[in-house]
Amino acid sequence: MKKIGFLSFGHWSPERGSQVKTAADVLTQSIELAVEAEKIGVDGAYFRVHHFARQLASPFPLLAAAGARTSTIELGTGVIDMRYENPLYMVEDAGAADLISGGRLQLGISRGSPEQVVDGWRYFGYQPGEGEDHAAMARRHAEVFLQQLDGEGFAQPNPQPMFPNPPGLLRLEPHSEGLRDRIWWGAASDATARWAAEMGMNLQSSTLKTDETGEPFHIQQAKQIRAYREAWKAAGHEREPRVSVSRSIFALMTPEDRMYFGRGGKESDQVGIIDQTRSVFGRGYADEPDRLIEQLREDEGIAEADTLLLTVPNMLGVEYNVHVLDSILRHVAPGLGWR
DSSP states (O other), X not given: OOEEEEEEOOOOOOSTTOSOOSHHHHHHHHHHHHHHHHHTTOOEEEEOOOSSSSSOOOHHHHHHHHHHHOSSSEEEEEEEEGGGOOHHHHHHHHHHHHHHHTSOEEEEEESXXXXXXXXXXXXXXXXXXXXXXXXXHHHHHHHHHHHHHTOOOOBOOOSSOXXXXXXXXXXXXXXXXXXXXXXXXXXXXXXXXXHHHXXXXXXXXXXXXXXXXSSOHHHHHHHHXXXXXXXXXXXXXXXXXXXXXXXXXXXXXXHHHXXXXXXXXXXXXXXXXXXXXXXXXXXXXXXXXXXXXXXXXXXXXXHHOSEEEEEEOGGGOHHHHHHHHHHHHHHTTGGGTOO
């Protein structure tokens, strides 16, 4: 059994053919997609975070609104770029959104990916400390965020406060119990996956990975997941970790499906350079359900994960994306033992 969620990059564009022409469109449609996905049995609604782009950017208002409209579906990110974040303010935002949702947030955080502007985090007021690069700054922000999610008091109270304080040092409020265990790290390399395990975070592994062995993407990803689980066990954490992978998977059920995704071209891995690092991009899947089932059985990365996030073409609108998700749940997942 696997949890199956969707991952939306939240694109919007006024171009012809787009069903998502404005920022208001993408926000309201993202909420509606979470509502409709919950109705058909999807386990999670996850959203990408990009800055300086016509995409979803500030996740917590969206997560809170979706949480208020739904009751069971997990609500998450994949991922929040920690180079841009004030970790203390983020604790407050995350705590509020988690409480509104009844404890359903699953927050993916990471160093982030290349953005639309050069060193965009500098415009947000952040810069690496002495001896740091931007990746180390992101990890430092993440460590502060994780520490404060524990809910321990750390701030000296005013001896003459406007309102009475509880005894002792004060913590950030609102505090949401259990949220610390629902933080995920988006890891591109084996080393950062091991670090995530040591820090007690769940693992998000997407369709992009640092090419460390030259092997096919799904094999490298499976090895990364196994390395993560070994590091988790060595760290002595008491709970079981969760691991997600993301894939583009489309069951060709209708003429519209074949028009959009039936032309091929993504049946093999691709290699590129990201931040001067050789990276491998995993293949996509688009085929008739029975052939999809056979192909997906060979994907070792999916086999190692407990959660699968399906990337969705959000600009095609809510109705079509519900069809895409429903096709996988009805015609593919049962044949693989995922349902």
